[in-house]
Amino acid sequence: MNNSGRRWQRRSYHHGNLKEVLLEAARKLIQEHGAFGFSLTEAARLAGVSPAAPYRHFRDRDALLAEIARSGFERFAARLDAAWNNGIPTPLSAFEALGRAYLTFAREEPASYAVMFETGASAESGGEAIQAAASSPAAEKAFNVLQQAAAALCRQLPETERPPLKLVALHIWTMSHGVASLFIQEGSAAKKVPLSPEEVLESEMLIYLKGLGVLPEATDGVVSTEQA
Amino acid sequence: MNNSGRRWQRRSYHHGNLKEVLLEAARKLIQEHGAFGFSLTEAARLAGVSPAAPYRHFRDRDALLAEIARSGFERFAARLDAAWNNGIPTPLSAFEALGRAYLTFAREEPASYAVMFETGASAESGGEAIQAAASSPAAEKAFNVLQQAAAALCRQLPETERPPLKLVALHIWTMSHGVASLFIQEGSAAKKVPLSPEEVLESEMLIYLKGLGVLPEATDGVVSTEQA
DNA sequence: TGTTCATGTAAACGGCTATTACATAAAAGC
DNA sequence: GCTTTTATGTAATAGCCGTTTACATGAACA
Numbered sequence: 001m002n003n004s005g006r007r008w009q010r011r012s013y014h015h016g017n018l019k020e021v022l023l024e025a026a027r028k029l030i031q032e033h034g035a036f037g038f039s040l041t042e043a044a045r046l047a048g049v050s051p052a053a054p055y056r057h058f059r060d061r062d063a064l065l066a067e068i069a070r071s072g073f074e075r076f077a078a079r080l081d082a083a084w085n086n087g088i089p090t091p092l093s094a095f096e097a098l099g100r101a102y103l104t105f106a107r108e109e110p111a112s113y114a115v116m117f118e119t120g121a122s123a124e125s126g127g128e129a130i131q132a133a134a135s136s137p138a139a140e141k142a143f144n145v146l147q148q149a150a151a152a153l154c155r156q157l158p159e160t161e162r163p164p165l166k167l168v169a170l171h172i173w174t175m176s177h178g179v180a181s182l183f184i185q186e187g188s189a190a191k192k193v194p195l196s197p198e199e200v201l202e203s204e205m206l207i208y209l210k211g212l213g214v215l216p217e218a219t220d221g222v223v224s225t226e227q228a
Numbered sequence: 229m230n231n232s233g234r235r236w237q238r239r240s241y242h243h244g245n246l247k248e249v250l251l252e253a254a255r256k257l258i259q260e261h262g263a264f265g266f267s268l269t270e271a272a273r274l275a276g277v278s279p280a281a282p283y284r285h286f287r288d289r290d291a292l293l294a295e296i297a298r299s300g301f302e303r304f305a306a307r308l309d310a311a312w313n314n315g316i317p318t319p320l321s322a323f324e325a326l327g328r329a330y331l332t333f334a335r336e337e338p339a340s341y342a343v344m345f346e347t348g349a350s351a352e353s354g355g356e357a358i359q360a361a362a363s364s365p366a367a368e369k370a371f372n373v374l375q376q377a378a379a380a381l382c383r384q385l386p387e388t389e390r391p392p393l394k395l396v397a398l399h400i401w402t403m404s405h406g407v408a409s410l411f412i413q414e415g416s417a418a419k420k421v422p423l424s425p426e427e428v429l430e431s432e433m434l435i436y437l438k439g440l441g442v443l444p445e446a447t448d449g450v451v452s453t454e455q456a
Numbered sequence: 457t458g459t460t461c462a463t464g465t466a467a468a469c470g471g472c473t474a475t476t477a478c479a480t481a482a483a484a485g486c
Numbered sequence: 487g488c489t490t491t492t493a494t495g496t497a498a499t500a501g502c503c504g505t506t507t508a509c510a511t512g513a514a515c516a
Binding site: 457458459460461462463464465466467468469470471472473474475476477478479480481482483484485486 | 487488489490491492493494495496497498499500501502503504505506507508509510511512513514515516
Binding site: 036117166175177179193206215 | 423
């Protein structure tokens with residue numbers, strides 16, 4: 001009695017790949033119905049198994065979300081790291097690529113991104129598993145990429161004018177997250193804004209970098225009136 | 229008020245103030261159990277009424293959240309407006325107050341803030357009511373305060389170097405939201421960071437303003453090495 | 457006083473999370 | 487190969503929640 005038009009062909013009584021399929025289904029549902037309006041039962045339905053089956057792979061609903069967050073942070077870190085590419089060819093161009101990679105991830109995996117960062121809506125007392133994921137090694141690795149970039153940029157400054165690296169990294173993070181959170185999650189806010197998230201973030205970063213003092217004069221004009 | 233031990237003493241069969249009490253209870257529960265882990269039934273319990281009672285005041289759960297968002301935006305706009313205070317005594321000091329007011333609101337009303345801005349986690353296809361609140365007049369008024377501030381700051385620049393106002397306003401918004409979202413919602417991310425959200429945002433804004441070119445030289449040192 | 461309307465309750469339905477007891481088949485030991 | 491063990495599925499169930507419907511209460515008003 002196994003499947004006809006189902007999403008994941010059931011070979012036998014045992015599924016064979018249920019865990020990953022459940023994660024995939026959950027990400028899809030989160031994208032559709034919202035990050036915390038998703039239903040474990042519905043994910044099971046999508047995978048073609050009974051509502052109790054997921055509990056063989058995840059302790060509870062929260063554990064599944066935590067796994068989405070954890071694996072999300074891993075891909076996130078990898079993407080950022082690849083984009084930064086050790087600051088090659090130049091710290092500045094690599095930095096730009098880093099910002100774009102950040103936004104790209106948020107756009108391509110909105111479900112993961114929401115679970116990773118919009119945990120304030122989900123938890124505080126509850127949702128400890130997700131919190132744990134947010135301080136997982138993968139999450140730390142992602143932040144380290146930002147910190148590396150900050151370090152490379154600051155290295156161009158005379159030591160006496162160098163702000164704390166962690167602080168600069170946090171600035172970069174808050175700008176990126178601010179843009180991603182406000183502009184990418186559909187419907188959140190700025191829909192009338194005719195600018196792409198990339199344009200907003202890039203211009204913001206340019207002004208910030210100019211303020212830091214790590215911007216060559218050539219790019220001076222970029223941040224001034226182009227669109228009046 | 230006329231209570232004894234209960235949260236809201238019932239004078240009679242009719243409650244008299246149920247709508248507001250439900251909103252209050254919901255905000256409390258959201259703060260405790262997470263923005264979307266809250267239960268309408270439990271809010272009703274807190275208010276001392278039956279689970280069906282809320283439906284006399286809100287079409288459904290979403291409508292209650294939308295009302296929290298809407299009223300939240302109103303208080304938010306009022307706070308920002310008061311802090312900005314028309315740029316008095318100086319645009320720069322008023323701007324600093326504005327940033328602090330932003331963070332203060334997020335800290336004092338984390339439930340409201342989460343519902344107002346972390347809608348990506350809640351909705352997209354669903355939760356249209358909340359989306360509507362995010363483009364309500366109140367929300368627009370809040371953004372207008374930011375835009376006023378941006379305008380006042382940019383007025384100090386020669387016209388040829390003036391970036392588009394909306395863009396600067398968006399930059400301010402993304403920085404503020406980034407800090408609020410990452411640092412204020414408990415447990416979200418930076419717990420090991422020994423800096424207050426205010427310190428992060430203020431230093432970030434200073435560098436940004438310096439990049440914009442609207443910072444007097446006196447404050448130059450503030451953004452450089454203080455803590456190594 | 458009697459009627460109307462706003463606002464409450466009770467009871468019920470279906471969906472969800474999670475648990476428990478049981479079923480099935482793949483792997484491991486003999 | 488046959489049996490035992492273990493991993494992974496199902497069925498049935500309990501309890502909570504959202505929401506609806508029919509009914510109850512009492513305040514406002516004619």
